[in-house]
Amino acid sequence: MSLRAASPSGRGAPLYERVAENIAHLVETGTFRPGDRIPSVRQLSQQKRVSVTTVLQAYYLLEDQGLIEARPQSGYYVRTQLPSGLPEPEISSPEPDPSQVSIHELTMMVLRDAENPNLAQFGTAVPNPELVPTRKLNSIMASLARHNEPRSNQYVFPPGCEALRVQIAQRAVNAGCSLSPNDIVITSGCIEAIDLCLRAVCHRGDTVAIESPMYFGILQLMESLGVQALEIPTHPREGISLEALRFAVEHTPVKACLVVPNFNNPLGSCMPDEKKKELVELLARYDLPLIENDISGELYHSGKRPIVSKAYDRKGLVMLCSSFSKEIAPGYRVGWVAPGRLKPTVEWLKFTANIATATLPQLAIAGFLESGGYDHHLRHIRRVYARYVAQMSLAIMRHFPKETRITRPTGGFVLWVQLPEKVDSLVLYRQALKAGITLTPGYIFSATNQYRNFIRLNAAFWSAEAERAIERLGEIIKEIA
Ligand SMILES: Cc1ncc(COP(=O)(O)O)c(C=O)c1O
Numbered sequence: 001m002s003l004r005a006a007s008p009s010g011r012g013a014p015l016y017e018r019v020a021e022n023i024a025h026l027v028e029t030g031t032f033r034p035g036d037r038i039p040s041v042r043q044l045s046q047q048k049r050v051s052v053t054t055v056l057q058a059y060y061l062l063e064d065q066g067l068i069e070a071r072p073q074s075g076y077y078v079r080t081q082l083p084s085g086l087p088e089p090e091i092s093s094p095e096p097d098p099s100q101v102s103i104h105e106l107t108m109m110v111l112r113d114a115e116n117p118n119l120a121q122f123g124t125a126v127p128n129p130e131l132v133p134t135r136k137l138n139s140i141m142a143s144l145a146r147h148n149e150p151r152s153n154q155y156v157f158p159p160g161c162e163a164l165r166v167q168i169a170q171r172a173v174n175a176g177c178s179l180s181p182n183d184i185v186i187t188s189g190c191i192e193a194i195d196l197c198l199r200a201v202c203h204r205g206d207t208v209a210i211e212s213p214m215y216f217g218i219l220q221l222m223e224s225l226g227v228q229a230l231e232i233p234t235h236p237r238e239g240i241s242l243e244a245l246r247f248a249v250e251h252t253p254v255k256a257c258l259v260v261p262n263f264n265n266p267l268g269s270c271m272p273d274e275k276k277k278e279l280v281e282l283l284a285r286y287d288l289p290l291i292e293n294d295i296s297g298e299l300y301h302s303g304k305r306p307i308v309s310k311a312y313d314r315k316g317l318v319m320l321c322s323s324f325s326k327e328i329a330p331g332y333r334v335g336w337v338a339p340g341r342l343k344p345t346v347e348w349l350k351f352t353a354n355i356a357t358a359t360l361p362q363l364a365i366a367g368f369l370e371s372g373g374y375d376h377h378l379r380h381i382r383r384v385y386a387r388y389v390a391q392m393s394l395a396i397m398r399h400f401p402k403e404t405r406i407t408r409p410t411g412g413f414v415l416w417v418q419l420p421e422k423v424d425s426l427v428l429y430r431q432a433l434k435a436g437i438t439l440t441p442g443y444i445f446s447a448t449n450q451y452r453n454f455i456r457l458n459a460a461f462w463s464a465e466a467e468r469a470i471e472r473l474g475e476i477i478k479e480i481a
Contacts, residue, residue: 015050016057023062027078030398030467034080034390035383038068041076080301080386087405089418091241094212094231094450098252101223101447107216110429113438120469121461123438125215125265125414128460131381132329133368140367144360152359158347160186160336161362167369168336175297176307177320183338185347188357189330190295193321193337194258195221196353197291200319200345202227202255208291209248209257211240213416213445213454215265218258218293222447229447230254236407236416239264239271242278249286256289262306263296266416266445266456268409270306280312287317289342294322298378300411301386316341324365326412327378332361385413388462395467396457399474401481413460419453420481428455431476437469 013021026032039047041055048055059076062068069079114124144152159165165181172179187193202208204226210218212231222229230248233241240259248254259279261271271279283290292309300306310320319342323335334357339346350356368374392415396406405418419425425441432439440458442451 016054016061019044019048019050019054019058020061023058024067027067027394030394032078034078034394035387036078037074038076038078080383080390088236088407089405089416089454091235092212092231092233092450094233094446095448098207098228098230099447101219101227101229103216103219103444103447104223106426106441107220107444110438110440110444113433116438118436119433120437120466122457122459122466122469122473123440125440125456125458126330126460127326127381127413128384131384131460133373133377134329136371136373136377137329137332137364137368140364140371141360144363144367152363154359155356156186156359156362157356158185158350159343160184160357161359161366163370164334164362164366165336167366171369172308172338174305175294176311177338179338183340183343185337185339185343185350186357186362187321187323187335187337187350188333188354189325190293190321190323190335191217191221192350192353193323193335194218194291194293195225196346196349197289197319197321197337197339197342198222198225198227198256198258199349200339200342201289201291206255207252209245209252209254211259211264211267213266213442213451214258215260215293216440216444219444219447231446231448231450234264234267235269236267237269238275239267239269240279242275242282245279246282249283249288254288256291257283258291258293259309260293260295261309262294263299263409263411265296265412266407266414266440268407268412268414268416270300270410271309273307276307276309277312280309280314280318284315284317287315289340290318292318292320294320296326296412297322298327299382299385299413301382301389302410306411310338310340313340319346327381328365328368328374329361332365333358334361334365385460388459389413389415391462391467392457392459392470395470396474399471401474401478403481404477413458415457415459417455417457419455419477421453422481423453423477424480425451425453425455428477428480431480432473435472435476437473439473 045052045055165184169179169181207228209230211234233244310318320338403420407416429441440456442454
């Protein structure tokens with residue numbers, strides 16, 4: 001695959017195109033990587049013995065192609081966002097009927113790899129431990145222990161720790177949402193928030209409409225609850241198809257809809273605001289609850305935080321779920337839900353599930369948010385993940401077969417990769433393991449074996465070693481294809 005313009009500039013091409021071609025080649029071969037500063041206009045004009053205008057024209061061309069960007073008073077940089085022209089997977093086309101989910105064996109197998117330190121970790125979508133604010137959290141925990149407050153060893157019954165709910169309500173403003181601390185129930189991670197919502201809105205045998213592909217942890221919940229999945233076609237950049245969803249709710253007795261509108265896992269798709277509004281209005285017409293998972297909403301790569309669908313909720317039907325697992329500490333198991341009109345039911349279900357979420361982690365996260373260090377931490381990890389995703393994309397372009405398609409996420413840290421038709425992701429998974437690499441086979445992102453030749457790759461652990469593993473993975477894929 002090439003980063004360069006469709007027709008490579010030959011000898012007869014204008015000088016500036018040849019200069020641009022040369023820089024594009026250096027990016028393609030990894031000399032300059034996403035986020036790197038390229039030579040200044042003056043340096044390059046001296047080095048190549050061409051005029052400043054020629055270099056400027058070359059840089060404008062590369063900017064138009066999406067390969068580099070100018071930063072005021074600083075120079076030109078290889079873009080951390082993905083260059084345009086990458087082929088993306090097409091909108092998904094899952095089975096039109098509800099299906100019983102049954103993917104647990106394969107899922108548990110993939111999860112076990114996450115514990116193996118000898119594998120290149122492209123499998124589970126966990127954050128990079130180096131980017132978790134461990135020192136700060138440890139010091140908050142130590143201070144809680146020093147003050148030896150008896151309340152930190154007691155239950156905090158649902159809805160959970162008030163100081164934390166205040167912080168969550170304050171931050172919700174950035175997501176376009178006006179919440180009071182009383183609207184929120186603390187949970188053990190986002191997955192429990194979703195579990196409680198599903199149990200509040202449906203029973204065994206009911207059907208829930210979901211995006212396809214869908215994060216396998218949620219499919220597992222549905223499997224364990226005996227809830228059928230109605231998979232709806234989903235666009236790799238703009239999320240669930242509203243036309244298909246409208247048809248589904250008109251023709252199937254759906255009990256709820258469950259989506260990850262901001263940086264869906266595995267697609268990385270982010271629904272435009274107008275579409276979120278339409279989604280909420282569509283479901284409100286049928287009085288159907290929307291379970292909204294915003295776990296990665298804070299991990300946008302640039303610009304501003306995308307708002308949540310809950311911002312458009314007028315009837316209390318949107319159940320907004322999230323956690324601190326992607327950006328602070330997955331091991332703390334602290335999440336939350338704003339369940340709208342079903343709050344009393346969710347609160348009661350939380351109590352019946354496990355009485356309360358552990359107290360100390362709630363206090364520690366509240367302390368971290370209160371300390372003011374959270375925004376600084378977020379700015380840092382957003383930049384790093386943006387760079388890692390871009391670097392992994394470029395490495396895939398360099399080393400995978402040319403028929404490969406990849407998503408262009410604008411947030412989060414996973415890539416969804418469509419491989420040539422002949423590649424079975426399970427065969428690839430096994431071969432890759434032998435070579436010391438773990439990845440997630442596409443099969444487990446659907447209840448109906450939709451994604452045979454797809455894989456999800458986690459870019460959060462990017463490094464020179466990871467790049468070599470991608471190169472090796474590319475070789476294995478080419479052997480199978
Ligand atoms: C979309 C999505 N939802 C939920 C979860 C689980 O979140 P938590 O660890 O907060 O329970 C994950 C974890 O990868 C996820 O990607």
